[in-house]
Amino acid sequence: MGADLQSNTYLSPGIQAMLPFLYAAWSDRHLSVPEIQSLRREAGKLPFLTEEDRQILSDWSDPVHPPSRERFQQWLTSGRRAAEDLPEDRTASLAELGIWLGLAAEDEPEAKTTFWQEQLPALHQIEAGLGGIREDTYRALFPQYDQREKLHEAIRESTVDPAELQRILEGDHAATIARVREILLRPSFERTTLRIKEDYREQVLRWCKELAREGIGALSYPREYGGQDSMADYAAAFETIAYHDLSLTIKFGVQFGLWGGAIYNLGTKRHHDAYLEATGKLELPGCFAMTETGHGSNVRGLETTAVYDHENRELIVHTPSVAAGKEYIGNAMHSRMAAVFCQLIVNGESHGVHAVVVPIRDESGHTLAGIRVEDNGYKLGLNGVDNGRLWFDQVRVPVDNLLDKYGGIDEEGRYVSPIESASRRFFTMLGTLVGGRVFVPRAGLSAAKSALAIAVRYGLRRRQFPSESMRSETIILDYPNQQRRLLPLVAKAYAVQFGLDHLLDRYVSRTEEEMREIEAMAAGMKSYATWFATAAIQECREATGGKGYLAENRFADLKADTDIFTTFEGDNTVLMQLLAKSLLTEFNKSFQEDGNIAVLKYLGRRVTTIVTEQNPYVVRQTDREHLENRSFYVSAFHFRARRLLSTLGSRLRAYIKGGMSSYQAGLLCQTHMIKAAEAYVEQLVLDESLKRVEMVREQQHLSDGLEPSDGTAATTADLLEKVITLYAAHTIEGHAAWYLESGYISGQKSKAVRKLVDILCAELRPEAGALVDGFGIPDGLLGAPIAL
Structure with a gap:
């Protein structure tokens, strides 16, 4: 075994084993700092590398001295020759190829087989640590790429069960969601294209009546009026209906949520007795x-x-x-x-x-x-x-x-x-309006999830454009740009879901004293989620090309139906100003109530930020471990929210002290207000997302203590952590100009954040199918032929 390879090399077995990793790391002719650190850190633990090997590896991974064209070609040639002899039961991964090369360079390979196989997990770790390896890199190394298993499962296949993700997203309302799905999948709910509005309206009315007969419309009403006294289950039904038809969703919401909600929330018992039960049955529209x-x-x-x-x-x-x-x-x-x-x-x-x-x-x-x-x-x-x-x-x-x-x-x-x-x-x-602002963004998110599921599934099937080293066309989701377009949106969908869940929990368990805060939160979350929905659906349409333009694939309806979500139940721009005014009120109130203590606390936070977050070292710190650490991105989100709110207050105060009316001052600061509100919502979404990740981890720990675990939930928590990290990094990247202007990050760090987004997209690419399947949208509701 490996005689030809051994006779053609002057390198040690250890260096031979590292050649595929060196080739992959340099394949774009640029070795990043995180890649260098990953290579050197993990290689330092490898028992088969001598001190001389480590020095060679250090020299060959020096970004100041890239390999010559001849050496780079030698690495490729050596790797391709080894790949030709790689047994069929071995997967096409850098780790397997490295083991094969190292073993082939041994004087007595048969005696070393067990030792080298024991190194496989460590080499897989290095492969995962490189991150963002392009498919054409693998194809260049593996000439029989299309005739064998594409890539190692750790690189290409999902590590989680989509059903576990679905369980996390649906939470305590899984039974209600399953029941509504079952109803919507009946033949009576089959979608037909009706261009005449009167015909379409009658169809929607029939659907709504069937849901009412099943008791779905009355879920939030008291049991004495035919309901289940569960606002949370009503919300779950509402967002599930949005997977089917958004006209039905809005009709359902108006009848049972707005009209019925006005009777229930603003009326008294005589109104409830007179109208509520008939409303829930849709006997009284x-x-x-x-x-x-x-x-x-x-x-x-x-x-x-x-x-x-x-x-x-x-x-x-x-x-x-x-x-x-x-x-x-x-x-x-x-x-x-x-x-x-x-x-x-x-x-x-x-x-x-x-x-x-x-x-x-x-x-x-x-x-x-x-x-x-x-x-x-x-x-x-x-x-x-x-x-x-x-x-x-x-x-x-x-x-x-x-x-x-x-x-x-x-x-x-x-x-x-x-x-x-x-x-x-x-x-x-006006608290009756808050319910609409709690529910509407959930429907908008359902529409965005539908679009993402269609686009990602299509991206996993569609192939396009071969290169010189590829025998077949490339799966379009393997293109880095396609990953960049879709995967941050998938990550944001999860984050927005967790933020909306928090809002719903607050709304369901609200007290009168909390209503002003909840109203402001609902205004911000409604705006953030519906703006996200319309942007995500448009991106998904473009990402599916001409197929996405066909009405049968649903983007036309999703785009048209959600467009109004940004202006009904309150215009998003107005709602964000409402949130900003509420935040300013609370900000000023804390200073008035706490006096000098509040001032000292505020100054203390500023000093702490300057010392711990804005010192020259941290501002320029670019290693991946730092960028992926919660302490970095959570602090970045909180800093932006605090700074925008405090500077907004200072600007308004200065204008008013200068003799301007509060109305005129507000007009001059309008865009600032919207940005401050956006920062608050993003901070809320991130904080609640991380809390949900920790809940998943805690559930796994409890499970481990009670019964044997297959590790699924722990893996799911790790995946969710990476998903939320992508949301955080992509959001910071989107605000890069602001962070640069504020002196919070350097230009070098901004580039590193951008690179991290690329890497996380590549690492989440194998999980893309599972992530959208985790939304729990059945094929019958998804409907688009390109996604089935």
């Missing part, structure tokens, strides 16, 4: 009539009025102008009832915005007197949702139709409320 054409996000400025007539104990609901009409109301063309938000006027005094239940159609579907309804017509997407406009002309309803949990009218005709402050009462009532 309703809509949520808040937004007006002339006011958009300015809910305080709504013009529609509800004037109390004490003599008849009635409310007179009226739209004073065309611009005051209710705009873009979902379920408007099918509803019999509307929760109308209007200015409540009692005895000539306005008590702010309240909700009134107003019948708009009879049981036969005929529009009632005083009600004017217009169809919004065709839209860019979501044409299965019956959006319309509503106007009210002196419509009289009983005073009992006022949803009076937070403000009502007593028997004497006086306005009464358990909340004295009009401002606090207004924001408490």
